[in-house]
Amino acid sequence: MTRNAFITGGNSGIGKEMARALAGQGYRVIIASRDLAKSQAAVDDIKTIQPTAEIEAMALDLGDFDDIDRFAPELLAKMPVIDVFMMNSGLYANPLRKLPNGFEAMIGIMHFGHFRLTRHILGAIKAASQGRIVVTSSVGHNGGKIDESSFKDPSMHWHPFFGYAQAKLANLLFTRELARRLAGTNVTVNAFHPGAVTTGIWAEMPGWHQKIIGLFLIDAIKGADTAVWLATSAEGGRYSGEYFVRRKLKSGSGISRDEALAARLWELSEQAM
């Protein structure tokens, strides 16, 4: 039986390699990002190498709640059962950008947008025989803390490094709280750090930072490896609420294991919907 995979941010970088790998394993794949032409080019590129790949692109802006609400039923009409959900879209926004819904762009897209989308599609993931959610977090979460006031009203001391680290910490806290809420169901959710990967995400980082990081970058195929392993392997299916680097279980930061904070973030996220 064909299994279905849905990937946010599947038109470039790590997400595109997730799509390529899952299509290569016989999954029917839908990728969703804002730039539909770029997404179609990614689909065409994957099909050039894998002509039998079942993969298609849809347009989605996670920075726009109305667009998420429009998108979700269209996705579910095409994919009523979702075996794998790769929650992967992301960005490093410098300078500070606000979304029309009032959120700072990084927390707004990576956390709140994905939170709203997940609410829409969780039923379809539960309908799978063993639904798996894989969240692209980052080792950068270690530098993060949750500052509720910065979600919509960043102070003059706000820095994009802080905003990125906070959003990736939010991804990990979401993973842990969602796992707690899904305990006893057939759905698992885990997060991972892909490594420092050569993708477009660095474009708005300071030049000196890009130069240092550039010495250590790995390619996007390696960056996607842990996610694909979590999504498809028997071993990856044994965990939930955990954080992985290079297929190895890691504890994550102390803050990422703060259950009260994870519950608080969930409550705030519900209120924001």
Ligand SMILES: NC(=O)c1ccc[n+]([C@@H]2O[C@H](COP(=O)([O-])OP(=O)(O)OC[C@H]3O[C@@H](n4cnc5c(N)ncnc54)[C@H](OP(=O)(O)O)[C@@H]3O)[C@@H](O)[C@H]2O)c1
């Ligand atoms: N590269 C690294 O070293 C690294 C390290 C740790 C974690 N990560 C994480 O890995 C994930 C993937 O990033 P990447 O490195 O592969 O960078 P990338 O190539 O720039 O990919 C980012 C993806 O997110 C999508 N996206 C951005 N804003 C969006 C929005 N508003 N709505 C929907 N999709 C949106 C982009 O598509 P559109 O522009 O078409 O919307 C693109 O497909 C991110 O969550 C990032 O934080 C990356």
